[in-house]
Amino acid sequence: MIKILGKSSSINVRKVLWTATELGLGYEQEQWGSGFRPTDTPEFLALNPNAMVPVLLDGEMVLWESNTICRYLASRSGETALLPADPAARAAVEQWMDWQASELNNSWRYAFMSTVRQSPAHQDAAQLAAGVAHWNRHMAMLEGQLADGRDYVCGQAFTLADVVLGLSTHRWLSAPIERPVLPAVLTYYERLSERPAFMQHGRNGQP
Incomplete structure (x- = not known):
């Protein structure tokens, strides 16, 4: 059985938990990270030198980077619904997964650290305003992708792109910031909320 190392409140761990649940994969989870077992110990650093969660253990294989783990689990399952063979x-x-990990994630960092984490180092008013605008601009890009009537990011079928972007959408809607009204994003969020695995691992009270 695979083992997932990482605390359940982490957005990146939740990606992996949601994916595993969608695929019906059995797994064991160990809580690592802030408030739980520390990730800066030699034991954990031997698994992931970045000292970050999640880490996946599958037999002798050790894997880190949440989007890579999600792709691995989909491929491992032998099913192509979440990650097409074509x-x-x-x-x-994968394009939208990579965009989420690089562009979208970078857009929300300052605003999230300021408003949700209440970080003392992220309380500059001008930088916060710029960060919120940057975040909203990227979410408007997702709105554009969804505005043609498609049910999910890559068409009418649910894929791994929706796992990672669904969690990002939840974070955006949960943050105490000024947001534009993005109707297609809101419809998308409610559609994802019909999935039990999203309610369990995504829309579960964690930003």
């Missing part, structure tokens, strides 16, 4: 369809899913 090269073009798969590339579209």
Whole structure:
């Protein structure tokens, strides 16, 4: 059985938990990270030198980076619903996953640290305003992708792109910031909320 190391409140751990649940995979979870077992110990650093969660253990294999773990689990399952076998369809899913990990994640860092984490180092009013605008601009890009009537990010089928972007959407809607009204994003969020695995690991009270 696979083992997932990481605390359940982490957005990146929740990606992996949601994916495993969607795939019906059995797993064991160990709580690592702030408030639980520390990740800066030699034991954990031997698994992930970045000292970050999640980490996946599958037999002798050790894997880190949440989006990579999600892709691995989908491929491991032998099913192609979440990660298509067709090269073009798969590339579209991975494109949006990579965008989430690089562009979208970077857009919310200052605003999230300021408003949700209440970090003393992130309380500059001008930088906060710029950060909120940056975050909203990127969410408007997701609105554009969804505004043509598609049910999910890459079309009418739920994929791994929706796992990572669904959690990002939840974070945006949960943050105490000024947001534009993005109707397609809101409809998308409610559609994801019909999935029990999202309610368990995504829309579960954690920002």
